[in-house]
Amino acid sequence: MIDVLLIVIGVYFAIGVVFAVVVAAGPIKSFDSVVADSPLRFRFIATPGMAALWPIMAGKLVGAKNTSREP
Amino acid sequence: MSNRYVLVQWNRHKKIYDIVTLAGMVLFLTVYVGAGMIRHQSPSEISPPILLMRGFGVLSIVMLHIILSIGPLARIDERFSPLLYNRRHLGVMFFFAAFLHGFLVVGFYGGFGSVNPLSAILNSSGGGVPYELLGFMALIIFFVMAATSHDFWLANLGHRFWKAMHMCVYAAYTLVVLHVAFGAMQDKQGAVTPALLALGVVWLGGLHITAGLKQRKADVAVAEADAGWIDVCEVSEIPTSRARVVRQAGHEAIAVVNNEGTITAMSNVCAHQGGPLGEGQVIDGCLTCPWHGYQYDPATGCSPPPYTERVRTYEIRVEGGRVLLNPEPRGG
Amino acid sequence: MDNSGDTIYVGYLPVPKRYIALLRFVVPVLAGAAVGLSLVLAFTTRSPGQAVWMAEASAHAGILRERPYPFLETTDGPMLLVEPGKFGSINRFKGLEGSAIRVRGTLLERDGWRAIELLGHELINEELEINSIAQEATEVVAIGEILDSKCYLGAMKPGQGRSHRACAILCLRGGIPPLFVGQTAAGEQVAGVLAIENSDALPESLFSLVGERIEIRGPISIENGLSVVRVTEQEVTLAD
Numbered sequence: 314m315i316d317v318l319l320i321v322i323g324v325y326f327a328i329g330v331v332f333a334v335v336v337a338a339g340p341i342k343s344f345d346s347v348v349a350d351s352p353l354r355f356r357f358i359a360t361p362g363m364a365a366l367w368p369i370m371a372g373k374l375v376g377a378k379n380t381s382r383e384p
Numbered sequence: 385m386s387n388r389y390v391l392v393q394w395n396r397h398k399k400i401y402d403i404v405t406l407a408g409m410v411l412f413l414t415v416y417v418g419a420g421m422i423r424h425q426s427p428s429e430i431s432p433p434i435l436l437m438r439g440f441g442v443l444s445i446v447m448l449h450i451i452l453s454i455g456p457l458a459r460i461d462e463r464f465s466p467l468l469y470n471r472r473h474l475g476v477m478f479f480f481a482a483f484l485h486g487f488l489v490v491g492f493y494g495g496f497g498s499v500n501p502l503s504a505i506l507n508s509s510g511g512g513v514p515y516e517l518l519g520f521m522a523l524i525i526f527f528v529m530a531a532t533s534h535d536f537w538l539a540n541l542g543h544r545f546w547k548a549m550h551m552c553v554y555a556a557y558t559l560v561v562l563h564v565a566f567g568a569m570q571d572k573q574g575a576v577t578p579a580l581l582a583l584g585v586v587w588l589g590g591l592h593i594t595a596g597l598k599q600r601k602a603d604v605a606v607a608e609a610d611a612g613w614i615d616v617c618e619v620s621e622i623p624t625s626r627a628r629v630v631r632q633a634g635h636e637a638i639a640v641v642n643n644e645g646t647i648t649a650m651s652n653v654c655a656h657q658g659g660p661l662g663e664g665q666v667i668d669g670c671l672t673c674p675w676h677g678y679q680y681d682p683a684t685g686c687s688p689p690p691y692t693e694r695v696r697t698y699e700i701r702v703e704g705g706r707v708l709l710n711p712e713p714r715g716g
Numbered sequence: 717m718d719n720s721g722d723t724i725y726v727g728y729l730p731v732p733k734r735y736i737a738l739l740r741f742v743v744p745v746l747a748g749a750a751v752g753l754s755l756v757l758a759f760t761t762r763s764p765g766q767a768v769w770m771a772e773a774s775a776h777a778g779i780l781r782e783r784p785y786p787f788l789e790t791t792d793g794p795m796l797l798v799e800p801g802k803f804g805s806i807n808r809f810k811g812l813e814g815s816a817i818r819v820r821g822t823l824l825e826r827d828g829w830r831a832i833e834l835l836g837h838e839l840i841n842e843e844l845e846i847n848s849i850a851q852e853a854t855e856v857v858a859i860g861e862i863l864d865s866k867c868y869l870g871a872m873k874p875g876q877g878r879s880h881r882a883c884a885i886l887c888l889r890g891g892i893p894p895l896f897v898g899q900t901a902a903g904e905q906v907a908g909v910l911a912i913e914n915s916d917a918l919p920e921s922l923f924s925l926v927g928e929r930i931e932i933r934g935p936i937s938i939e940n941g942l943s944v945v946r947v948t949e950q951e952v953t954l955a956d
Contacts, residue, residue: 315517348389419754431873450746461738576756672726
């Protein structure tokens with residue numbers, strides 16, 4: 314039972330880490346315009362949170378893309 | 385205050401705060417480990433990794449109590465607010481202490497065996513209370529909180545969601561208390577640990593209740609049934625450069641501000657972290673949040689340029705020395 | 717802004733005097749309280765008991781006994797044999813019952829109990845004369861704790877109790893001999909390797925009782941110098 318929980322948590326964070334690294338490398342700018350003007354070090358500090366909350370951030374990313382495509 | 389994100393918006397206060405905190409942590413650990421080595425010496429010494437994991441455990445629970453005391457203390461006496469200013473750094477440092485406690489437990493008790501260390505620790509409860517799992521769950525909550533403590537997260541999650549997420553600290557605190565009560569406390573003889581743990585719970589409970597009662601006394605509470613204009617108080621009851629908070633069930637709390645005799649009203653909720661604007665002060669013509677110093681023009685609810693924060697404003701009428709407030713925000 | 721009057725604290729502005737006064741009082745008091753607390757906690761911890769894990773390796777010759785768990789019968793008394801890490805030595809010594817061997821390793825010792833963390837072993841061609849004590853079984857009812865012998869004899873201090881439970885279970889799962897230490901209602905000390913009927917290691921069903929206060933009932937005897945408590949799974953229960 315607990316091993317299943319550990320696997321779920323492990324998979325969740327593994328996906329999160331990949332997501333966070335990819336997003337921090339570029340797409341993070343689309344979350345908010347302020348990021349573009351911020352030093353790279355800032356992106357480093359944002360990655361653990363993105364690994365933890367990746368479903369929310371992925372949702373925002375998709376939302377941001379959809380709105381930016383609208384004329 | 386949101387022109388660009390930096391790692392940390394350093395200023396002198398934050399530096400002093402962090403240095404004092406770190407020095408305190410090192411002092412605590414050194415004294416604990418040193419005293420432990422003096423108390424029990426070879427051949428009945430405590431293994432150094434165990435002494436260290438206990439040290440980090442005790443350090444983190446002490447830090448957690450300090451962190452949770454700061455909020456209500458600042459409400460009871462605003463002179464505590466400098467401690468609140470940089471509380472997020474304290475939280476992150478606390479997380480590292482708690483993490484090291486868990487890391488040592490998993491590595492030392494869970495390592496060197498036939499199953500993976502984390503599984504070995506979390507699967508060991510048998511029929512009893514799984515106190516290891518409780519600690520692990522608390523640590524996950526603390527991790528998410530520490531990882532999202534930067535202003536980037538406030539801006540992107542919205543302060544309501546952010547605040548709600550960070551209120552999980554009380555759930556995590558409960559988990560930590562149970563973690564100790566069903567874990568380490570069972571190994572100790574005597575009443576010292578149970579007494580200290582109970583003292584911590586009573587202290588925090590008492591502090592939060594006292595702060596709540598004080599706030600209720602200072603604020604103007606209005607029943608929801610009173611539609612239309614609200615009779616807040618006499619003009620003279622709002623000190624110059626200060627505000628009074630109006631709370632109406634089902635509505636956002638409103639700060640009624642006295643700016644050099646001009647009475648205006650705006651949301652009591654700071655756009656940054658949801659801080660209580662009404663407990664702030666008018667500085668340089670702007671109502672300044674007591675938490676992190678975010679500022680708003682009392683007339684427009686806007687932060688001075690180049691900042692872009694904005695809170696809702698409300699209509700005020702002064703009739704016969706009494707302040708009347710329209711609880712519907714301007715512009716719908 | 718001036719620094720007097722009732723100005724509130726704002727992080728990026730100079731700190732008003734009344735705040736500084738409070739901080740100058742609160743921070744040292746907090747530091748003092750923290751030091752006091754860590755002293756109280758450090759000094760009220762229980763002693764883990766006297767146990768020694770030798771830093772230097774030594775060699776010991778004797779007769780290998782496979783049951784109930786591998787141990788070396790020597791002229792100095794029995795020595796439990798364990799591997800590095802949290803593993804027993806059942807596999808290493810399979811089929812060597814009664815052989816004369818010499819083992820090399822680091823010695824763990826507590827209350828007259830000994831174990832060796834093995835670095836290696838060799839068979840030797842010697843006639844060993846060992847007159848170990850043997851004692852007929854006597855029935856015993858005692859309350860105490862199931863421990864993993866390696867940690868308890870000095871690998872971890874303390875190597876017992878609730879906090880150590882996960883580690884003890886891991887050790888026992890790996891085949892480290894389980895030890896029962898407790899006392900009878902009359903206050904008589906009881907210590908013996910815990911042998912479970914029809915099982916060559918502590919069965920999973922008993923893991924939940926490790927590190928808890930338990931009661932056992934069964935015969936205790938001395939076999940080839942080693943004190944052994946023989947019970948069935950049902951004879952180990954939580955003490956009330």
